[in-house]
Amino acid sequence: MTRMTFKTAGTAALLALGLGTMGATAAFAEQHMDAGDTAEVQAFQAATMSLTDAVKAAETDTSGKAMSAEFETDDAATGMYHVEVAMTDGTTKTVxxxxADGTVTAVAMDAKDQNDEASDGDGETNDDNN
Structure with missing residues (x-):
């Protein structure tokens, strides 16, 4: 065999190994999807409102611009869209x-979100009392 044939055969073997590994990983992930994931997917597919419509509702209600959106079943068995909105004053708000009906409600910030908002980007907390 020539040197070029060895390189070609080696490349083909590595490619086949990589593709086989990706397929096995996907099959493993599919088999080990937990019941919570399945319930969330079912709730999402049963939702009458699309993610696009939820973003539009959030933007209309807050007069802001959506930065991110996701569907979660943490809040309700039927699920809720959580939309993070950039406000015109430079702050963010999650709704x-x-x-089911497109109603928009504010989401209370958890401690991590409050700390993130208080940070000015350099790891220090903003303190208006200085």
Whole structure:
């Protein structure tokens, strides 16, 4: 065999090994999807409102611009869209959009979000009392 044939055969073997590994990983992930993931997918597919419509509802309600959106079943068995909105004053706000009727409600910030908002980007907390 020539040197070029060895390189070609080696490349083909590595490519086949990589493709086989990706296929096995996908099959493993599919087999090990937990019941919570399955329930969330079913709730999402049963929702009458699309993600696009939820973003529009959040933007209309807040007069802001959506930065991110996701569907979660943490808040309700039927699921809710959570939309993070950039406000015109430079702050962000997270709202929940009910996929059944499109109602928009503010989401209380958790401690991590409050700390992130208080940070000015250099790891220090903003303190207006200085």
């Amino acid at each position: 929940a959009v009910n996929p």
